[in-house]
Amino acid sequence: MSEGELIVVALGGNALLRRGEKGSFEEQYNNVRRTSRFLADLVEMGYKLVITHGNGPQIGATLLRHDAGKRMYDIPPFPMDVCGAETQGFIGYMIQQALRNELKRRGIDKYVITVVTRVIVDEDDPAFQNPSKPVGKFYTKEEMEELKRIHPEYVFKEDKARGGWRRVVPSPDPKIIAERHAIKTLVEAGFIVVASGGGGIPIVEVDGVEARGVEAVIDKDLAGERLAALLGASRFIILTDVDGAYLNYGKPNQKKIGRIKASELRKLYDEGHFPPGSMGPKVLAAIRFIEDGGKEAIIAELSQLKDAIEGRAGTHVVP
Amino acid sequence: MSEGELIVVALGGNALLRRGEKGSFEEQYNNVRRTSRFLADLVEMGYKLVITHGNGPQIGATLLRHDAGKRMYDIPPFPMDVCGAETQGFIGYMIQQALRNELKRRGIDKYVITVVTRVIVDEDDPAFQNPSKPVGKFYTKEEMEELKRIHPEYVFKEDKARGGWRRVVPSPDPKIIAERHAIKTLVEAGFIVVASGGGGIPIVEVDGVEARGVEAVIDKDLAGERLAALLGASRFIILTDVDGAYLNYGKPNQKKIGRIKASELRKLYDEGHFPPGSMGPKVLAAIRFIEDGGKEAIIAELSQLKDAIEGRAGTHVVP
Numbered sequence: 001m002s003e004g005e006l007i008v009v010a011l012g013g014n015a016l017l018r019r020g021e022k023g024s025f026e027e028q029y030n031n032v033r034r035t036s037r038f039l040a041d042l043v044e045m046g047y048k049l050v051i052t053h054g055n056g057p058q059i060g061a062t063l064l065r066h067d068a069g070k071r072m073y074d075i076p077p078f079p080m081d082v083c084g085a086e087t088q089g090f091i092g093y094m095i096q097q098a099l100r101n102e103l104k105r106r107g108i109d110k111y112v113i114t115v116v117t118r119v120i121v122d123e124d125d126p127a128f129q130n131p132s133k134p135v136g137k138f139y140t141k142e143e144m145e146e147l148k149r150i151h152p153e154y155v156f157k158e159d160k161a162r163g164g165w166r167r168v169v170p171s172p173d174p175k176i177i178a179e180r181h182a183i184k185t186l187v188e189a190g191f192i193v194v195a196s197g198g199g200g201i202p203i204v205e206v207d208g209v210e211a212r213g214v215e216a217v218i219d220k221d222l223a224g225e226r227l228a229a230l231l232g233a234s235r236f237i238i239l240t241d242v243d244g245a246y247l248n249y250g251k252p253n254q255k256k257i258g259r260i261k262a263s264e265l266r267k268l269y270d271e272g273h274f275p276p277g278s279m280g281p282k283v284l285a286a287i288r289f290i291e292d293g294g295k296e297a298i299i300a301e302l303s304q305l306k307d308a309i310e311g312r313a314g315t316h317v318v319p
Numbered sequence: 320m321s322e323g324e325l326i327v328v329a330l331g332g333n334a335l336l337r338r339g340e341k342g343s344f345e346e347q348y349n350n351v352r353r354t355s356r357f358l359a360d361l362v363e364m365g366y367k368l369v370i371t372h373g374n375g376p377q378i379g380a381t382l383l384r385h386d387a388g389k390r391m392y393d394i395p396p397f398p399m400d401v402c403g404a405e406t407q408g409f410i411g412y413m414i415q416q417a418l419r420n421e422l423k424r425r426g427i428d429k430y431v432i433t434v435v436t437r438v439i440v441d442e443d444d445p446a447f448q449n450p451s452k453p454v455g456k457f458y459t460k461e462e463m464e465e466l467k468r469i470h471p472e473y474v475f476k477e478d479k480a481r482g483g484w485r486r487v488v489p490s491p492d493p494k495i496i497a498e499r500h501a502i503k504t505l506v507e508a509g510f511i512v513v514a515s516g517g518g519g520i521p522i523v524e525v526d527g528v529e530a531r532g533v534e535a536v537i538d539k540d541l542a543g544e545r546l547a548a549l550l551g552a553s554r555f556i557i558l559t560d561v562d563g564a565y566l567n568y569g570k571p572n573q574k575k576i577g578r579i580k581a582s583e584l585r586k587l588y589d590e591g592h593f594p595p596g597s598m599g600p601k602v603l604a605a606i607r608f609i610e611d612g613g614k615e616a617i618i619a620e621l622s623q624l625k626d627a628i629e630g631r632a633g634t635h636v637v638p
Contacts (some may be wrong), residue, residue, distance in 0.1 A: 093435050
């Protein structure tokens with residue numbers, strides 16, 4: 001029985017932008033409209049819904065716009081946390097508008113509300129000493145060096161395989177969703193909530209009082225897990241562009257994981273079976289959700305959302 | 320007695336950015352911190368608070384960043400409604416963080432929540448036939464003509480007094496705050512809410528179902544009035560950089576209006592006593608609030624907020 005059960009859904013990059021697209025509003029909004037049809041199915045089935053989403057390409061574009069604005073018009077560029085807040089505003093707007101439109105079309109009068117969300121990370125998180133998350137475009141050595149002159153605080157890493165330099169930022173572990181109480185209030189009152197977009201705006205709490213933004217990017221699935229756990233959701237669904245977690249992914253002996261206990265998956269994760277940049281954080285988020293008391297975590301392909309919920313698709317992680 | 324009374328406060332441009340500043344995050348956040356001290360006084364006095372704010376210089380900068388991003392990096396620029404959503408995200412983030420910090424410092428454990436807010440306007444609003452609201456910077460004729468080539472849909476007007484061309488957009492009349500129910504739910508649950516930033520994201524409802532963004536800017540005081548009226552606020556306070564509404568402002572015989580009935584002020588407004596670009600919409604918003612059943616509308620200077628609430632400063636419009 002689904003009535004009243006709360007599901008947190010984490011939308012992957014393909015829910016907003018598809019391969020080969022340049023990132024125009026029209027492209028992104030069309031993708032969000034398609035995504036909304038899958039999400040609306042869940043609402044129609046009676047579930048309460050909280051939606052979170054990535055913002056990788058979007059914050060990349062935002063940072064470049066700030067850089068270009070500085071160079072062309074001398075407009076001061078914003079720090080990364082503030083750019084993240086910008087993407088939450090615009091992506092949330094797209095989702096709340098497209099999903100409400102879709103629901104109205106189906107005769108369901110529910111509002112979708114975007115809450116600008118900060119996520120608390122630990123000031124002493126080792127990630128701050130080791131920026132590792134690439135953001136934005138690839139640069140030549142010359143472009144990189146010029147950027148370094150304008151923004152001396154930027155850290156770059158060379159990607160030899162793809163031939164170029166990319167800016168890297170810290171990716172600290174999310175601890176607490178600052179706005180969790182308001183999100184819960186809205187969910188309980190029957191609203192669908194978009195929250196913690198792009199992994200949330202990363203903040204630290206200095207002396208336990210002064211919240212301050214930091215230049216970092218939080219993994220959106222790990223932040224989504226915190227959101228799901230803190231809200232007491234029964235299920236946490238990570239949607240992406242593959243139909244589940246695989247062992248030996250991309251190799252001849254690849255094997256999809258159907259249903260698995262969190263303890264078993266934790267063992268496989270610790271053995272290094274999942275690549276850190278892509279499936280790794282999703283698997284870790286799924287494991288953590290069960291360890292934090294969740295009933296089921298699912299990793300599935302976006303268009304299979306309904307099948308995944310009904311147990312016919314995706315990787316299902318259970319206690 | 321103020322316990323539980325709801326006040327909607329509309330912050331003017333000077334709450335975010337001050338004359339001569341270039342618009343860096345540090346400048347804006349410092350201003351927001353100062354503003355938060357005035358707002359926190361109201362919370363400490365026991366009032367429930369909903370905050371709205373302008374975004375003129377911010378959306379101007381955002382539009383220029385999108386233009387620069389297109390020229391330098393070929394990143395598709397977003398329409399104006401989407402740029403407005405971006406500014407709601409970042410300005411809301413600043414207010415929610417600074418005000419919660421200030422409240423915590425005073426021992427008050429209240430959360431400040433930013434709701435991405437759409438405002439419904441009429442598709443047939445005459446403003447769409449007559450774009451009049453200037454946005455962004457001044458251009459030379461050559462720059463303007465080049466922009467026209469890139470964005471043929473842009474409309475420009477010459478400002479002969481200040482010597483240059485500016486983009487103008489429609490400024491339709493706000494009708495309904497789309498997210499009003501969620502805002503009300505949050506306020507009733509004890510949250511302080513930031514909503515309808517920059518006058519809200521302007522949308523029209525096509526055939527009463529399909530909500531769609533439009534390229535326009537809504538006056539933030541008129542939108543704030545709709546917010547205050549729809550939430551059933553008892554008071555609506557418009558904060559700006561002058562200490563009230565004046566007759567013959569700037570002339571030797573200027574006279575500040577202290578306390579006035581809405582019907583009297585309506586007469587003065589209709590006679591054209593208040594300039595359309597600045598005090599006009601504030602006076603109109605104040606009049607409308609009383610006509611819509613509000614108890615008191617106040618126009619006051621930001622730093623006089625507490626005095627204004629207690630009747631010692633500002634222009635007070637009453638039934």
